[in-house]
Structures are given as structure tokens and as C-alpha cells.
Amino acid sequence: xxxxxxxxxxxxxxxxxxxxxxxxxxxxxxxxxxxxxxxxxxxxxxxxxxxxxxxxxxxxxxxxxxxxxxxxxxxxxxxxxxxxxxxxxxxxxxxxxxxxxxxxxxxxxxxxxxxxxxxxxxxxxxxxxxxxxxxxxxxxxxxxxxxxxxxxxxxxxxxxxxxxxxxxxxxxxxxxxxxxxxxxxxxxxxxxxxxxxxxxxxxxxxxxxxxxxxxxxxxxxxxxxxxxxxxxxxxxxxxxxxxxxxxxxxxxxxxxxxxxxxxxxxxxxxxxxxxxxxxxxxxxxxxxxxxxxxxxxxxxxxxxxxxxxxxxxxxxx
Amino acid sequence: xxxxxxxxxxxxxxxxxxxxxxxxxxxxxxxxxxxxxxxxxxxxxxxxxxxxxxxxxxxxxxxxxxxxxxxxxxxxxxxxxxxxxxxxxxxxxxxxxxxxxxxxxxxxxxxxxxxxxxxxxxxxxxxxxxxxxxxxxxxxxxxxxxxxxxxxxxxxxxxxxxxxxxxxxxxxxxxxxxxxxxxxxxxxxxxxxxxxxxxxxxxxxxxxxxxxxxxxxxxxxxxxxxxxxxxxxxxxxxxxxxxxxxxxxxxxxxxxxxxxxxxxxxxxxxxxxxxxxxxxxxxxxxxxxxxx
Amino acid sequence: xxxxxxxxxxxxxxxxxxxxxxxxxxxxxxxxxxxxxxxxxxxxxxxxxxxxxxxxxxxxxxxxxxxxxxxxxxxxxxxxxxxxxxxxxxxxxxxxxxxxxxxxxxxxxxxxxxxxxxxxxxxxxxxxxxxxxxxxxxxxxxxxxxxxxxxxxxxxxxxxxxxxxxxxxxxxxxxxxxxxxxxxxxxxxxxxxxxxxxxxxxxxxxxxxxxxxxxxxxxxxxxxxxxxxxxxxxxxxxxxxxxxxxxxxxxxxxxxxxxxxxxxxxxxxxxxxxxxxxxxxxxxxxxxxxxxxxxxxxxxxxxxxxxxxxxxxxxxxxxxxxxxxxxxxxxxxxxxxxxxxxxxxxxxxxxxxxxxxxxxxxxxxxxxxxxxxxxxxxxxxxxx
Numbered sequence: 005x006x007x008x009x010x011x012x013x014x015x016x017x018x019x020x021x022x023x024x025x026x027x028x029x030x031x032x033x034x035x036x037x038x039x040x041x042x043x044x045x046x047x048x049x050x051x052x053x054x055x056x057x058x059x060x061x062x063x064x065x066x067x068x069x070x071x072x073x074x075x076x077x078x079x080x081x082x083x084x085x086x087x088x089x090x091x092x093x094x095x096x097x098x099x100x101x102x103x104x105x106x107x108x109x110x111x112x113x114x115x116x117x118x119x120x121x122x123x124x125x126x127x128x129x130x131x132x133x134x135x136x137x138x139x140x141x142x143x144x145x146x147x148x149x150x151x152x153x154x155x156x157x158x159x160x161x162x163x164x165x166x167x168x169x170x171x172x173x174x175x176x177x178x179x180x181x182x183x184x185x186x187x188x189x190x191x192x193x194x195x196x197x198x199x200x201x202x203x204x205x206x207x208x209x210x211x212x213x214x215x216x217x218x219x220x221x222x223x224x225x226x227x228x229x230x231x232x233x234x235x236x237x238x239x240x241x242x243x244x245x246x247x248x249x250x251x252x253x254x255x256x257x258x259x260x261x262x263x264x265x266x267x268x269x270x271x272x273x274x275x276x277x278x279x280x281x282x283x284x285x286x287x288x289x290x291x292x293x294x295x296x297x298x299x300x301x302x303x304x305x306x307x308x309x310x311x312x313x314x315x316x317x318x319x320x321x
Numbered sequence: 322x323x324x325x326x327x328x329x330x331x332x333x334x335x336x337x338x339x340x341x342x343x344x345x346x347x348x349x350x351x352x353x354x355x356x357x358x359x360x361x362x363x364x365x366x367x368x369x370x371x372x373x374x375x376x377x378x379x380x381x382x383x384x385x386x387x388x389x390x391x392x393x394x395x396x397x398x399x400x401x402x403x404x405x406x407x408x409x410x411x412x413x414x415x416x417x418x419x420x421x422x423x424x425x426x427x428x429x430x431x432x433x434x435x436x437x438x439x440x441x442x443x444x445x446x447x448x449x450x451x452x453x454x455x456x457x458x459x460x461x462x463x464x465x466x467x468x469x470x471x472x473x474x475x476x477x478x479x480x481x482x483x484x485x486x487x488x489x490x491x492x493x494x495x496x497x498x499x500x501x502x503x504x505x506x507x508x509x510x511x512x513x514x515x516x517x518x519x520x521x522x523x524x525x526x527x528x529x530x531x532x533x534x535x536x537x538x539x540x541x542x543x544x545x546x547x548x549x550x551x552x553x554x555x556x557x558x559x560x561x562x563x564x565x566x567x568x569x570x571x572x573x574x575x576x577x578x579x580x581x582x583x584x585x586x587x588x589x590x591x592x593x594x595x596x597x598x599x600x601x602x603x604x605x606x607x608x609x610x611x612x613x
Numbered sequence: 614x615x616x617x618x619x620x621x622x623x624x625x626x627x628x629x630x631x632x633x634x635x636x637x638x639x640x641x642x643x644x645x646x647x648x649x650x651x652x653x654x655x656x657x658x659x660x661x662x663x664x665x666x667x668x669x670x671x672x673x674x675x676x677x678x679x680x681x682x683x684x685x686x687x688x689x690x691x692x693x694x695x696x697x698x699x700x701x702x703x704x705x706x707x708x709x710x711x712x713x714x715x716x717x718x719x720x721x722x723x724x725x726x727x728x729x730x731x732x733x734x735x736x737x738x739x740x741x742x743x744x745x746x747x748x749x750x751x752x753x754x755x756x757x758x759x760x761x762x763x764x765x766x767x768x769x770x771x772x773x774x775x776x777x778x779x780x781x782x783x784x785x786x787x788x789x790x791x792x793x794x795x796x797x798x799x800x801x802x803x804x805x806x807x808x809x810x811x812x813x814x815x816x817x818x819x820x821x822x823x824x825x826x827x828x829x830x831x832x833x834x835x836x837x838x839x840x841x842x843x844x845x846x847x848x849x850x851x852x853x854x855x856x857x858x859x860x861x862x863x864x865x866x867x868x869x870x871x872x873x874x875x876x877x878x879x880x881x882x883x884x885x886x887x888x889x890x891x892x893x894x895x896x897x898x899x900x901x902x903x904x905x906x907x908x909x910x911x912x913x914x915x916x917x918x919x920x921x922x923x924x925x926x927x928x929x930x931x932x933x934x935x936x937x938x939x940x941x942x943x944x945x946x947x948x949x950x951x952x953x954x955x956x957x958x959x960x961x962x963x964x965x966x967x968x969x970x971x972x973x974x975x976x977x978x979x980x981x982x983x984x985x986x987x988x989x990x991x992x993x994x995x996x997x
Contacts, residue, residue: 006709008734012702037416061753091594095601097415098356102552103597105545106590113587113823116793125796128726128748205701207727209796211824212697215545219423226420248702255435255650262428269421270407324838327863331830338828439654441851443883450887452862459864534827534855535883542825577831582820583793585831 011136017244018139019200024224024240025146025233026193031222032230033154034186035166037101039218040108044081044191046213047111048198050121052077053130053208061129064120070133074142074199081195082188089187093180108218115210126209134204142200143237146193150233153189162186163231226265234282323457328578329571334464336570337471338533340563341526342547343554344475345519347562351495352515353409355418356548356556359400361541362429363520367393367527368536369437375445382447390524397520398513400425409512426541433538442536467529474525475563478518482559487514495557549593555606564604641677641684641943643668643933644707644716645926646700647724647742649692653849655877656720659920660742661690664717666914667930677934680941689713693724700724701731708735714937714945715740717929720922722746723796725760732759738949740932742925743873743896745770746800750971759949761971763928763964764896765978767797770872771804772996773978774845774894778870779812781980781994782892784842786817788867790832790856792848793821801847801872808996817841822852829856830863837865849874854883861887868892876921881986891983897924897961898979898990904960928959932966 023045030036052073057065092103116124153159162182164172173179202208228239247257280290342364349357370392374385404421448466452459482488494501494511502508530540547566554565572592577585596604645664647657668686671677676685689711693699700719707713708731716732716739719725725744729752732739741749741762750760778784787809792798806816818839820832833856836844844860844867846853853875860869869891876895880888897904907927911919932952937943940951953968964973977993 006712009705009709012705012709012731016698016702031416035414035416037419091598095597097354098350098419098556099552099597099601099603101356101419102549103594106549106594110587110590113584113590113794116799116823117583124792124794124799125746125748126723126726129752132730205697205727206730207697207723209697209723211723211794211796219427222420222423230416248706255431258427258431259435262424262426262431265424266404266421266428269413269417269424270404324834327834327837328831331828331834335828335830434650439650441879441883443879446885450858450862452864454864457864459862461862535851537851539825540827543827574831577820578835582822582832582835586823 013245013248015134015136015139015204017241018136018143019134019197019204020221020224020244021143021237021240022139022146022200023194023197023221024228024236025143025150026190026197027221028225028228028230028233028236029150029153029162029193030186030190031225032232032236033159033166034162034183035169036183036186038104038190038222039101039215040104040106040111041190041194041221042213042215042217043108043111044085044194045198045201045217046115046208046210047081047084048077048195049202049208049213050115050127050198051080051195052199053121053127053202056131056133056203057127057129058131062120062127070131070203073133073203074196077199078192078196081198082192085188085191086184088191089184093183093187105215105218108213108215112210112213115213122209124210126207126211128207130202130206130208132203132206134200139200142196146196147233147237154233158182158185166231223261223265226268229280232280234280234286238282324578327458328574330458330460330464331578332571332574333567334461334468334570335574336550336567337464337468338526338529339547339550339566339570340475341467341471341522341529342544343551343562343566344478344559345522345526346544346548346551347554347557347559348478348515348519348522350551351557351559352491352498352512353405353418354557355415356422356551357519358419358422358548359404359425359429360397360519360523361544362426363393363397363400363523363541364527364530364544365433365536365538365541366396366429367524368531368540369433369527370524371528372442372444372531372536375447386525386528389528390521393524393527394517394520397516397523400429401512401516430538430541437538439538442531444532444536447532463529463533467533470525470529474522475559478522479559481518487511491515549589552603553593553596555600555603558603558605561603561605568604639676639682639684640687641679641937642687642689642711642713644704644711644713644737645688645690645718646693646703646707646716647690647718647720648695649690651695653695653720655879656743656920656922657692657695660718660720660922660926661688662915663911663919663923663926664688664690664930666911667927670910671934677937679937679943684943693719695721695724697723697727701727704728704731704739708732708737713737714943715933715948717926717933718742720744721797722749722800725749725762729757729760733757735945736949737945738936738952740929740952742922742929745873746796756969756971759945761932761949761952761966763925763932763959763961763973764873765976766972767800768804769996770894770978771801771806771847772808773980773994774801774847774870774872775805775808775812775814776996777892777894777980777994778843778845779809779814782843782868784868785814786839786841787814787843787845788818788820788836788839788841789816789845789847790820790822790829790836791846792824792852794824795848797874798848802845805845805847826852827855828859830859833860833863833865836860837863841867843868843870846871847874850877850880851883854880854888857884857887857891873921876981876988878918878920881983885986888983889986892991893981893983894994895979895981895988896921896976898981898993899988900990901960907960924961928957928961928964931959932957932964 055066055068055073055076058067059065121127161177165182224239224243229235345360367389371389374380374388404425448462452461490506490511550566550569551562554561576588649657668688672685676683691703693703720743722744725741738759743764745767747766791802818836871893875893935957936948936952940947955966957964962976967974977995980991980994981988982991
């Protein structure tokens with residue numbers, strides 16, 4: 005295999021990972037379902053490009069260093085998400101979904117019409133700045149930050165919101181505040197991912213940030229496992245690389261995705277790594293759980309056998 | 322002035338397309354409290370069923386229409402059995418239902434791409450393209466028929482729900498499905514019927530869709546609009562879904578016709594979010610605590 | 614869980630090993646990419662089929678001679694679904710792993726623009742087929758060293774359409790309906806508008822829709838009220854057919870006009886009588902004697918008619934072969950140098966690659982009218 009090709013895929017996986025991590029916090033840990041994260045990526049990509057593009061290419065470009073672009077892109081997405089959150093976070097379930105969908109599509113539609121950024125014709129000439137070491141570095145920082153957040157009291161509160169919103173509210177957790185925090189962090193992650201994406205492609209177009217992109221990100225989170233950071237990492241790397249490897253079967257790829265999503269939901273809703281982490285303590289915990297489950301199942305089978313002989317399949321996990 | 326009335330006609334016609342789809346969404350939502358995203362895929366397959374009944378089996382229009390609707394009825398039930406029933410039995414949170422529905426929608430669309438192919442197919446011309454003219458106004462024959470059939474289907478559906486025993490059970494289940502089960506209503510059967518009805522409507526919508534806009538695998542995406550309409554009107558409420566659809570149809574038409582077609586969807590989305598801020602469960606939505 | 618991981622690792626390693634095939638030294642590998650799925654699959658399939666057919670013909674004739682040595686041609690094609698990100702992946706794969714000497718395609722500008730840095734890094738030239746955005750080959754006034762194309766560009770196409778409508782059809786009031794979410798459509802609309810207004814015409818309605826829309830009646834009703842002499846519809850055949858049908862349903866009898874997104878067999882089958890009498894700007898005249906041979910060969914091999922893209926990729930192949938022979942060696946960098954200033958007689962006209970823009974200079978556009986469901990050539994028309 006050729007290194008530039010592998011490197012390209014790794015970079016894409018790394019970029020996807022940044023936004024997947026954010027979405028993992030929102031969907032996997034806090035239980036909010038978003039159809040609009042491509043919108044935050046778009047904001048990051050465009051604001052980031054605005055900072056770094058040289059004024060000779062686009063009059064609006066500022067020609068600033070890349071790190072300024074990263075910060076500005078992430079910050080812009082975060083600020084927008086705050087206002088979106090203020091408006092939509094009090095909506096329930098599907099109403100929140102539709103509101104995020106509306107936001108994502110509205111962002112794309114708006115960009116289609118903004119002629120200084122090229123409208124739907126796109127914006128070429130974004131400098132090529134995304135390099136593998138920088139992406140990996142950002143990934144590591146993103147994972148560490150998220151892992152610490154989840155372990156903290158705040159993280160536990162977020163999980164409580166996901167599990168039983170009403171109960172969490174009753175036990176004194178400020179549900180709105182935690183939802184907002186999760187949304188903002190996930191938006192910042194998506195924005196940063198957008199900046200890297202733009203500086204990887206060197207060309208951005210509103211088309212790239214469609215609802216399909218949002219759905220794709222959510223699917224990666226689901227595959228990896230709701231409520232697992234290592235799952236998201238694994239999911240992002242595998243699902244970015246797999247289609248490249250399976251190019252020959254590509255028309256069946258999405259058929260497989262769809263079927264797998266249903267299968268995961270009905271059989272193993274926690275995904276590849278749901279609720280588990282690939283850390284020494286996480287593995288130990290998982291092993292203990294597995295042992296306990298097997299023992300419980302054996303016990304159940306024995307008892308069932310005594311009663312009517314029909315073994316309970318035991319819907320594990 | 323002519324343009325104004327023509328735009329009203331356009332809006333109503335677009336609204337009635339949305340309504341046919343939105344009612345299917347809302348019906349399922351009223352019982353299950355989640356948005357059945359697979360509905361778009363079922364509609365798309367309805368369009369294909371109708372197309373193949375007409376072109377391969379050479380059936381007369383009404384027979385093709387019926388066959389397509391029966392096909393989608395079965396399909397909708399199959400989707401329910403495979404993708405949702407295991408979740409229901411496990412009392413999974415609402416998030417899982419949405420994700421499973423999303424998976425079903427991706428699956429249906431891409432199976433069609435992989436097997437039938439991504440090309441566009443045109444329905445044989447069943448109705449003449451020449452419009453009925455009233456002075457300077459033009460009304461498409463197909464639009465008129467669609468408006469009538471939508472109205473018939475929706476009235477029949479509302480009568481069914483209001484007047485029959487099964488309908489009462491559906492109403493009861495929409496009110497509180499757990500209590501229903503306790504009262505001895507077979508909720509599994511209620512859910513089956515609801516998905517079947519939704520599927521039947523999807524077939525009707527699909528065939529009209531195909532005739533009007535040709536058939537291709539991504540046609541189900543247009544249901545995003547009807548989803549929005551259903552939310553607008555209030556998820557779970559059938560009159561709400563119809564009202565939401567008509568409002569959205571007219572709104573879109575007038576924004577495009579009088580404000581700006583460039584920003585049409587943007588303005589529609591902004592108004593939608595505005596409505597949701599003022600009325601978080603839509604115009605006529607039932608105000609339930611969400612299941613999750 | 615562990616087993617699942619193990620299987621995945623296994624699959625990955627098999628795939629890695631499987632990919633590492635060795636190249637035979639007497640073949641020239643040429644990449645192609647475009648959409649084989651999605652809205653534009655018809656064209657992608659047509660392009661790739663044409664490339665394969667032509668390569669087969671060269672190979673059956675003993676291959677091509679480069680620098681005194683005979684080579685066979687091998688086409689490696691990938692589907693990028695019309696997606697820009699996939700385009701970058703595919704080009705990385707073609708240049709990095711498959712080690713192609715040159716790449717043919719894509720047909721969409723939005724896919725041809727982002728691949729430039731990859732090409733420059735790998736020193737592999739690309740010849741785009743119908744990517745008509747000026748920025749495909751030139752950015753910031755600088756020509757991109759590895760991007761070439763065989764078609765005319767949007768400003769030219771827009772000028773031709775505007776000029777023909779104003780000067781030949783004597784229309785002074787035009788309406789535009791375009792796809793605001795599509796780069797190609799937005800580009801053509803911009804250049805049509807500018808040129809039509811410069812000529813002294815007025816744009817009486819400038820309306821748009823969003824990709825994926827199927828109902829255009831609100832916009833069309835507005836256009837009808839503006840009473841134009843001609844409606845310019847710069848987008849692809851599916852939407853053209855739908856919007857033309859709806860326009861006729863609304864009683865709009867105005868002549869329609871479009872660009873090179875129109876020609877397709879499906880336009881006639883979907884649009885039928887509604888597109889009758891319409892004009893569009895095309896890259897060639899289908900009845901031109903020069904193209905008949907290719908048309909017949911394609912039909913004989915694949916059992917269906919070729920689409921517009923086939924003609925252009927045909928000329929891209931001619932250009933590639935001529936470039937390789939001029940370069941005298943199988944090397945991407947040398948090929949790119951050789952392509953600059955090269956002159957090749959293609960079936961779509963004389964292709965004269967300008968070293969400053971990498972575009973074929975002075976290629977005339979053909980005006981086609983739809984008469985009785987046939988594409989009837991009107992005249993070669995150059996914008997002034």
C-alpha cells in the first residue's frame with residue numbers, strides 16, 4: 005500500500021473522529037439526537053477558511069496562521085450552538101431532531117447564497133494545512149478532554165440526563181445546563197473538524213455539509229457504541245477505512261450500513277463498544293461483567309430446564 | 322391577481338402531496354411516539370411497485386394503484402416487525418427507535434439502488450398533461466385527482482378511527498398505550514393495523530408521486546418536507562398533519578412567489594423553528610411527556 | 614466481541630495484501646473516475662465504457678507506441694458518487710497505489726477542483742471531461758500545472774447562450790430558473806445574466822430552486838407573470854424535464870433554453886412534448902460526420918446510445934495518447950509538459966490546449982434544437 009493513500013485515509017478518519025467524539029458526547033452520553041452537526045462543521049470550515057485564505061485569492065480572506073483558523077472555527081461553531089441551544093433545547097424528542105435538521109439545512113442553504121464564499125460554486129484556494137501529526141495531536145487532546153469530562157461529576161450528570169431526564173431533574177441536576185454544555189462542546193468539536201476538513205480538501209462547498217454528512221456521523225457513533233469513547237475512536241477509524249477497502253462492493257456498502265444499524269439496535273444497542281472502554285480498568289470491568297452474565301445465564305438455563313426445558317436466549321447486554 | 326390565485330392553487334396542490342405523506346408519519350407517531358423515518362423508503366417503493374405494475378404487468382391504472390398500496394401495506398408491516406417490534410418488546414428508549422428507523426430508511430433506499438439501479442423511470446402517461454383552464458388559471462388534471470383521492474383517503478381514515486371499534490382502540494392507544502394493554506386491548510394488533518394503514522397511504526402517495534415527479538431511489542427524501550409539515554401541525558395529530566401540510570405548501574409557494582425563491586427553504590425553516598418556540602408541540606400536537 | 618475484532622483485522626490484512634499487486638512494465642495504467650451511482654450515473658457509466666472500449670481497440674491493434682516501445686493501455690476506474698471528498702480519496706488511491714500515469718474525468722467541476730493538490734504532489738496530470746468551471750484549471754490567475762480539460766468553460770457557454778438568445782432568436786426579455794445548490798447551475802446563470810444584460814436584454818425573473826426539489830410551479834407561476842421571451846434553465850435533464858412539464862401544465866408556452874446539462878436520452882423520454890422546440894448549447898453536433906464512427910462503435914459494443922460525456926472522454930483519450938507520444942516516455946510530469954500547447958483533431962473539434970489556461974482554445978459551441986424528439990443541430994456559434 006502506498007503511504008500517501010493510507011495517510012489520506014488516516015487523516016480523514018482523524019478528522020471524522022473529532023466530530024464523532026463531539027457527537028458521541030451529545031448522543032451517546034447525553035441522549036440528544038442531532039441531524040444538524042454537518043451545519044456546525046460547515047461553520048467551522050468556512051470561518052476557518054476565512055481566517056487562513058490569503059487575501060489575494062478571496063478579498064475576504066485574512067491570511068492568518070492555521071491555528072488561528074482552528075480556534076476561530078471552533079469558537080464560531082460553539083457560539084452559534086449556544087444560540088441554537090437556547091432556542092431548541094427545551095424541545096422534546098423529535099421536535100429537537102427536526103429543529104437541528106432545520107438548522108443544518110438552513111446553514112447549507114444560506115451558504116449556497118453567500119457569494120463572497122462562492123455560493124454553491126464552492127470556495128477553492130483554501131491552503132493545504134491539515135497534516136497527520138497535527139490531526140493526531142488534536143485527536144489525542146480531544147479524547148483526553150472528553151474522557152476527563154465523562155469521569156467527572158458533570159459527565160455522570162450528563163449520563164443521568166440520558167437515562168432518565170425527569171428523575172435527573174428531580175434529583176437536582178440542571179438538565180438544561182448539561183444539555184447545553186454537551187451541545188456546545190459537540191459543536192466546537194464539529195467546528196474544529198470542519199476547519200481541518202476544509203484545509204485537507206483545499207476546497208469547500210456547501211454540498212459537502214448536507215444532511216447525509218450529519219447522518220453519517222451519527223451512524224459512526226452508533227456503530228462504535230453509545231456511551232463509549234473508545235467505541236467512537238474505533239468506529240471512526242473503521243468506518244472511514246472500510247469503504248476504501250471495500251471499493252469493489254460499494255453499491256452494497258450502504259445496504260450493509262442500513263442493515264447493520266437495525267441489527268445493532270435490535271440485538272446489541274450499545275454498538276461495538278457500548279458502555280465499555282479500552283482502558284485496563286475498563287477491560288477488567290467488562291470481563292467481570294461478562295463472567296457475571298455468563299454465570300447468570302447458565303443459572304437461568306438450569307432453572308428453566310427444571311421448569312419446562314425451554315432455554316431462555318437471554319437478551320444480554 | 323391571476324398570479325395570486327395560481328399560487329394558491331399551486332400551494333394547495335403541493336400541500337396535498339405533503340399531507341398524504343405526513344398523515345402516515347403522524348399516525349405512527351400518535352401510537353409509538355417516534356418518527357418513522359422509514360416511511361419515505363416505503364413511499365419510494367410504492368412508486369416502484371406502481372411503476373412496475375403498469376409497465377411490466379400491464380395492469381390497468383386502478384389495479385396497479387391497488388397492487389402498489391397492498392405492497393406497501395405489507396412492506397410497512399414487515400419493517401415494523403423487523404426493526405421496531407424487538408425494541409418495543411424490550412421497552413427500548415425512543416432514541417433507539419429513531420436510529421432503527423434511520424437504518425431502515427438507508428437500507429430501503431440503497432437496496433433499490435443496488436438492485437433496480439439509480440436511473441430515473443418515467444410513468445406511462447395515464448393522464449393528459451394539458452391542464453384544465455379556468456380563465457387564465459391552470460389546474461393540472463393529476464393534481465385535481467390527487468387532491469380528490471387525498472381527501473377521500475383522509476376522510477375514510479378519520480371515519481375509520483372515529484367510528485369503528487378498531488379505530489377506538491387506536492385512539493385509546495394513542496392516549497395511553499400502557500393503560501390500553503392493561504384494559505385487555507391487543508396493542509400488538511393495534512400497532513400492526515396502524516403500520517398497515519400508514520403503509521397503505523404510503524402506497525397511494527408513492528404512485529401519485531411517481532406519476533407526477535418520475536421514480537428514482539432518492540424520491541423518499543422529499544418526505545423530509547412532510548416530516549416538517551407533520552411537526553408543524555403537531556406530531557400525532559391527523560388533522561394537525563393535514564393542516565401543517567397545507568400551511569407549509571402555501572407558505573413555501575408564497576415565499577417563492579413573492580419574497581425570494583433563493584431563500585425559500587431558509588425562510589420556511591425559520592418560520593418552523595419560530596412556531597416550535599411558541600408552541601413546542603406544533604399547532605395541534607398532543608402535549609405528551611416524551612418517552613425517553 | 615474479540616472474535617468480531619479478529620475478523621475485522623483479518624479482512625483488513627487480506628485487503629491490504631490483495632491490493633499489493635505488481636504492475637506489468639509494458640502497460641500504461643490510466644485512471645478514470647466519476648459517478649457510477651447517483652443522479653449522474655448515466656454519464657459516468659458512459660464515460661468509463663468509452664474509455665474501456667477505446668483502450669481495448671488500441672490494445673487489439675497492438676498497443677500504442679511511446680518512445681519507440683509498444684505499450685498496452687489499462688484503465689482503472691472508480692466511482693466517487695459525484696462526491697468531492699470521495700474524489701480526493703479516489704485520486705489518492707489512483708496516484709498512490711495504482712500508480713497511474715494520468716487520470717481521465719471527472720465530469721463535475723466540484724470534483725475536479727479539490728483534486729489539484731493531490732495531482733501536483735503526485736505529478737500526475739488529469740484531463741477533465743465536462744467540468745466547465747473556470748477554476749478547474751486556473752486559480753488566482755495561475756494555471757494549475759496538472760489540470761487539463763477538453764471542454765469549453767462556463768463563461769463561454771453562458772455567453773453563447775445569451776448571445777444566441779438575444780442576437781439570433783431576437784429575445785430581449787429572459788427569465789432564469791436555476792438550481793441554487795448546484796455549482797454548475799449557479800455558474801451558468803451568472804454568466805448568462807451578465808452577458809444577456811450587456812447585450813441590452815433584461816432579466817425579467819431570476820428564480821431558483823434547491824437540489825432535490827421536484828415542484829417548480831411557484832417559481833414558474835412567477836416567471837409566467839413576468840412574461841419573458843425565453844426561459845433559461847441551466848441545470849440537468851431530470852429537473853429540466855420536470856420543470857418543463859410543469860411549465861407546460863401552467864400554460865407557459867415560452868421557448869426554453871439550456872446548457873450542456875440537457876442532452877440525454879432520458880430528457881426526451883421524461884420531457885416529451887414539453888421540451889419540444891427548445892434550444893440548448895452543446896459541445897458538438899450529434900449529426901456531425903466526425904462523430905458517427907464512434908457512435909456506431911459504441912452502440913455495437915454496449916447495445917445503447919452513447920451520451921454526451923462519451924464524446925468528450927473520447928477526445929480526452931485522443932489527447933492523452935497524443936500527449937504520451939509527444940512526451941516520448943511514460944511519465945506523468947513529462948506528459949503534463951507535453952500536453953501544454955498540444956494540438957489534436959478530436960471528434961468534438963480541434964483541441965488546442967493553451968499553455969496559459971490548459972483549456973482547449975477556440976472551440977465552437979453547437980446550438981441544438983429539439984424537433985420531433987430529435988436533437989437537431991442548428992449552427993456552430995461562437996460568442997463574441
